[in-house]
Amino acid sequence: MRAVIVSEYGGPDVLRVAEVPAPEPGDGQIRIRVAAAALNPADALIRSGALASRVPVQDYYIPGLDVAGTIDALGGGVRGFAVGDAVIGLSDWPDTQAGTHAEYVVLPATAVAAAPRHASPIEAATLPLNGLTAWQALDLLGAADGATVAITGAAGAVGGYLVELAVARGLRTVAVAGPQDEGLVRKFGADIFVPRSEDPTAAIRAAVSGGVDGLIDAAALGGSVIGAVRDGGAFVSVRGAGPGAERGIRISQIQVHSDTVRLAELAALADVGGLTLRVDRTMPFAEAAAAHDALASRGLRGRIVLVP
Structure with missing residues (x-):
């Protein structure tokens, strides 16, 4: 071959x-x-x-x-x-x-x-890879229905799935992406759009008073964005180990793995328009x-x- x-x-x-x-x-x-x-x-x-x-x-x-x-x-x-x-x-x-x-x-x-x-x-x-990464990252985050979750790199290949799956789980979604991508991430269902900036923590906190309940970092911003998470919240890194823990925030890193059951569910979501390929x-x-x-x-x- x-x-x-x-x-x-x-x-x-x-x-x-x-x-x-x-x-x-x-x-x-x-x-x-x-x-x-x-x-x-x-x-x-x-x-x-x-x-x-x-x-x-x-x-x-x-x-x-x-x-x-x-x-x-x-x-x-x-x-x-x-x-x-x-x-x-x-x-x-x-x-x-x-x-x-x-x-x-x-x-x-x-x-x-x-x-x-x-x-x-x-x-x-x-x-498969990006869909399962997004699904498993949300599982790691463990946010309850109605929680407010920020997603960096929300217009990227993983970030887009993260927004759509977060919306499907009943989460209030804050999408961080380039200014030119606002229309795209809102199409994915994001509740709040935050343009990428030099100070993402300040930008997210300006949009969500008190900070978000959880954050999934698909853009590898690390320490520059953990300040956007409220005390006792959760932070999941998609790439790299992520920042050091602070203020009782739980830090996790996704290690994606194959899963036939979840993959079938992702395919079913794509078939009904719940995921954008x-x-x-x-x-x-x-x-x-x-x-x-x-x-x-x-x-x-x-x-x-x-x-x-």
Whole structure:
């Protein structure tokens, strides 16, 4: 099969397309013929060697966490799926090293769910990693119905899902994003829009007297925004360890993991318009290096999706 591989760590130029053996499914596993695979910041970490200490030494690695495609083969003991089913899945890289930027990928059945029925594979490929990150971050936050929650990076790929899922959970949502994105995040259902500024704490507290009950930091603002959380509130970092604890605020960091049940629920939400699947552009495997270059630029409002 053809796959995008990393045989040495470095910048985007180390990526190349090569013929490698197709994986075979074992017990409890599913082989997916890949139709589309989103590109995420985690893929740049794989390529650069930032995760090298967490993986065994191999001749090459295949990046890619998100996948949409059709089931090609089933391992022993798999129930509830059939060859030919349209599915989406999340590879728990680096635990699996099963990269989705290939013509085939093998994943545990517990990492796979039926694809949204009303989305193309390219659209569906943007859902697993970012959708599960948003869902699990909200679970970590633990905000009660009616609580006021701020979300930084609210126009980004994770942030958009965070706003929509927070609204669906009955939370009063404060969206922090660039001024040009106000219309977009209000479309997602945000109750309050706060333009990105040099002092996000002051901006959020000006909009919410006394501070918010919780904050999910998808923009990695860290210590510059924890002051927006009320005493005894909660703070969840999407990227990095986050700021030090203060004023009784509970600090958590999301460590996203695959979950077939939640993934199916996300697909169902997408089918009824509860989640907005956003594609920035589509690029072939052969242009993986250019795709990684584009990923490093600011201002993406959806995911770059690679196709075989």
